[in-house]
Amino acid sequence: DAGVIQSPRHEVTEMGQEVTLRCKPISGHNSLFWYRQTMMRGLELLIYFNNNVPIDDSGMPEDRFSAKMPNASFSTLKIQPSEPRDSAVYFCASSLSDPRDPQYFGPGTRLTVL
């Protein structure tokens, strides 16, 4: 299995631009998570999907952030408009189904907003 796939690996954009991060979870996994990693706050859960349905989006910082999971093999995290404080590494993770199953993380997308 290729593991969780994320694209792009690096993204540099200017303030105000739209950014779309993509994720392909491990086949057969029913849960998908988007996290953001910063030095100050570590890994923060942004949103959690189960069977393609958003379950908990309490970590989404504000309305500029949105996430979709149109099918079991694809999810997007969109930031519009982007701001310099959104600069971070964004991880996607997937797990089987039980909340206590280990989560498998992708390699992350390093976002820099100038």
Next chain:
Amino acid sequence: DQQVKQNSPSLSVQEGRISILNCDYTNSMFDYFLWYKKYPAEGPTFLISISSIKDKNEDGRFTVFLNKSAKHLSLHIVPSQPGDSAVYFCAASGISNFGNEKLTFGTGTRLTIIP
């Protein structure tokens, strides 16, 4: 409000000695705890977990200890090897306000094993 705290941002240990990474939590509703390991330019990988009904779980060179009364857990690596150099994240699982289980991560500890 950081509910899971790793107060040591970094730790250096001689190869062959024991590495002890610490983690404190504030939410008494957390009942399942995990450690993840992260290499540069990679995502975190699951290492070991422990349920609150236990106080110790061992897997090879890795042992996690849980002290519920102190709200403290630790990861012991013995003997430490150069390949153990990585960032280690502590995570705690509990029920969110939405009724789902949710992982809360600490800020990580960078472990460096000195050959």
